[in-house]
Amino acid sequence: MTQSIWRMPRWFHQMGSPKWFYGFGGSLQPWFALAAFVLLTWGIVWGLAFAPADYQQGNSFRIMYVHVPAAILSQSVFLGMAVAGAVGLIWKMKVAFMVARSCIAIGATFTVIALLTGAIWGKPTWGAYWVWDARLTSTLVLLFLYAGVMALNQAIAERQIAGKATAILAIVGTINIPIIKYSVEWWNTLHQSSSFTLTAKPSMPADMYLPLLLTVLGSYCLFVLVVLMRTRTQILQTQSGTSWLMQHRDITGV
Amino acid sequence: MYFESLGALWDMAGHGPYVWSSYGLFFALLCLNVWHARSQKLKALKQAKAFVRRNQ
Numbered sequence: 001m002t003q004s005i006w007r008m009p010r011w012f013h014q015m016g017s018p019k020w021f022y023g024f025g026g027s028l029q030p031w032f033a034l035a036a037f038v039l040l041t042w043g044i045v046w047g048l049a050f051a052p053a054d055y056q057q058g059n060s061f062r063i064m065y066v067h068v069p070a071a072i073l074s075q076s077v078f079l080g081m082a083v084a085g086a087v088g089l090i091w092k093m094k095v096a097f098m099v100a101r102s103c104i105a106i107g108a109t110f111t112v113i114a115l116l117t118g119a120i121w122g123k124p125t126w127g128a129y130w131v132w133d134a135r136l137t138s139t140l141v142l143l144f145l146y147a148g149v150m151a152l153n154q155a156i157a158e159r160q161i162a163g164k165a166t167a168i169l170a171i172v173g174t175i176n177i178p179i180i181k182y183s184v185e186w187w188n189t190l191h192q193s194s195s196f197t198l199t200a201k202p203s204m205p206a207d208m209y210l211p212l213l214l215t216v217l218g219s220y221c222l223f224v225l226v227v228l229m230r231t232r233t234q235i236l237q238t239q240s241g242t243s244w245l246m247q248h249r250d251i252t253g254v
Numbered sequence: 255m256y257f258e259s260l261g262a263l264w265d266m267a268g269h270g271p272y273v274w275s276s277y278g279l280f281f282a283l284l285c286l287n288v289w290h291a292r293s294q295k296l297k298a299l300k301q302a303k304a305f306v307r308r309n310q
Binding site: 044048049050051052053058059060062063066067070105106109112113116117120121123124222225226229230232233236237240241245246250251252 | 255256257263266267268269270272273275276277279280283284286287288290291292294295298299301302303305306309
């Protein structure tokens with residue numbers, strides 16, 4: 001019984017193979033690049049030039065189309081990094097540690113974008129670039145967590161140990177994610193509640209809501225693209241002596 | 255288009271500097287990330303090819 005619970009499907013084990021991941025990731029990359037480009041361009045042009053202005057905030061609300069995807073991704077990427085780290089720890093998959101490592105820079109970038117665009121949006125809306133509000137402060141803590149994970153990962157030369165240490169810090173750090181999510185409900189904050197939920201009908205008209213959906217989906221595609229690129233780079237760096245890589249068309253050019 | 259002219263789109267009724275700088279940051283930082291990932295990949299490919307040449 002115990003064995004059947006822990007027996008994983010074939011594709012799961014395949015994902016743990018650097019050779020399989022390198023090949024499959026390479027075939028997915030152009031599709032994610034195309035999807036990210038189309039979705040982001042479509043969503044941003046629609047949001048900037050065609051969506052109606054907000055009746056309260058005027059045109060400054062258009063910052064939402066870059067701020068909200070960055071904020072959603074900053075948290076999703078951290079969760080993804082922790083899940084990849086946990087998979088690496090439990091099933092001893094080197095590729096999972098590589099995926100977790102690939103999440104750090106892009107996750108930190110989304111957090112910086114969320115904080116900076118939020119600060120810019122705050123000025124015309126609240127009259128201040130920064131307030132020590134629960135949502136803003138917990139997002140700043142998220143950026144510090146990314147910085148900690150990055151520093152820890154780079155401080156340890158042995159990749160396997162670095163992967164384990166990073167995974168543990170990422171798993172512990174996920175405690176901050178529900179704090180960010182529920183900060184607007186648990187405390188009195190200036191920050192508005194979610195503009196976007198999967199369970200409830202949107203409070204905005206479709207002309208305002210759909211561009212946001214496009215930029216969120218485009219940002220997810222861009223994240224997957226960058227993770228695939230960075231993970232494949234790590235595979236190239238660590239597998240250079242293996243026969244499969246020496247015979248791969250990326251190396252032989254044939 | 256929601257705006258009457260390109261000038262109105264640029265100005266956004268006074269909110270232009272806030273909106274355009276946010277979009278500029280979003281694009282600049284994400285492009286930097288993709289560019290860095292790509293340059294690291296090309297560097298690793300070059301090293302792997304050099305490794306193969308040395309061991310042939």
